[in-house]
Amino acid sequence: MSDITYPLFPIVTALGFVIVLIPLPWHLEAWNSGTCYYMIWVALACLNQFVNSVVWTNDALNRAPIWCDISTRITLGAAVGIPASSLCIMRRLYNISKVQAVATTRAEKRRAVLVDTLICVLFPIIEMVLAYIVQGHRFDIFEQVGCYPHIVNMLPAYFLVVMWPVVIGMISAIYCGLTLWSFLQRQAQFSQFMSSNSSLTMSRYFRLMALAGVELLCTTPLSVFLMVLNLTAQPLDPWVSWQDTHYNFSRVRLVPAVFWTMNRWLVVGIQVNRWSGPFCAFIFFAFFGFAAEARKNYRNTISKVFAFCRLKRDPLSPQKTSPGSVLCPIPAPTR
Structure with a gap:
């Protein structure tokens, strides 16, 4: 059965992987850890879906079991890591809206990065481990x-796995409301505070606010929809025991497209999960890929590439490039 989304889906996921990582260097320089984790999780989700869509476009053979073990963990982790990163972004914006001092010393920045790391990395890892409890087979x-x-x-699967994107989204919604209220109460102080802050401009603040708001409006309703879909589309299986749930755990179920596409609700759930990663990537790039600092970094990067390839010759240099010489230096082979 032919896939109507091929090769569109692999192209979109490949582009999503690239464009979401473009602003990463200057966000790392600004110590925006929540935003950096957002980019990394979205990039991992896009890369994961790209590999899967290319390798298994025509069959369902178990040709890469180790990759599938890694891929399924990425799928589970990204489902929590992306909204958790959005929560960290909203939390930082809330602290700024209260006209509190943004971390300026290196120790304060490290403390802020540590808190974001616990939320964006440790929590998804814990969720991956808990998912094993209700994982029926490999x-x-x-x-x-x-x-x-x-x-x-x-x-138990709803308490251990399914509900966490919804819970995180609700916490983000609370932070969003508090941020808007605090901003409206302190507009004058906020403008003065932002003018003295070199790491976060007013434009970047509102773009981060818009990104977190769009992610909140999209991810949380979709998570609620998928939860309701799982609850209503099929009856719940009872929890009998650990041995019953994990019986013959090493087996792998291979499902041809002609079978799984017959289930309309399964198709909806899978496609929503597949397209959420590239959607987040393009939304992020729409907010940050065309900003003034992005264009500035593009120019700096292009200038460095031109300088590296020696396309611009120093007019004061006595050396001349012969027509047959190589412009870009060839790196020495590594051992």
Whole structure:
């Protein structure tokens, strides 16, 4: 059965992986850890979906079991890591809206990065570990989709895995409301505070606010929709025991496209999960890929590339490049 999204989906995910990482260097310089983790999680989600869509575009063979073990963990982690990163962004904006001092010393910056790391990295890792409790077997492989985690539709799965994007989204919504209220109460102080801050401009602040708001409006309703879909589309399996849930755990279910596409709600759930990564990537690039600092960094990068390739000759240099010489130096082979 032919995939109508191929080769569009691999192209979109490849572009999403590239464009979401373009602003990463200057956000690292500004110590915007929440934004950096957002880019990294979205890039991992896009790369994961790109590999799966290319490798399993025509079949559902178990040709890369180790990759599928990694891929399913990325899928579970990104489902929590992306909204968690958005929460860190909103939390930072809330602290700024209260006209509190943004971390200026190196120790304060490290403390802020540590807190964001606990939320954006440690928490998704814990969620990946907890998912093993309700994981029925090693993984599934869907033709045209690739590796997919198999979480048994039972009540403990909603507390251990499914509900966390919704919970994180609700916390982000609270921070969003508090941020707007605090900003409206202190507009004059806020403008003065931002004018003295070199790491975060007014334009970048509102773009971060818009990014977190769009992610909140999209991710949370989709998470609620998928939760309701899982609850209503099929009956819940009872939790009997650890041995019953993990019986013959090493098996891999191979599902041809002609079978899984017959289930309309399964198609909806899989496609929503697949396209969420590239959607987040393009939304992020729309807010930060065309900003003034982005264009400035593009020019600086291009200038460095030109200088590296010696396309611009120093007019004061007595040396001349012969027509047959190589402009770009060839790196020496590494051992």
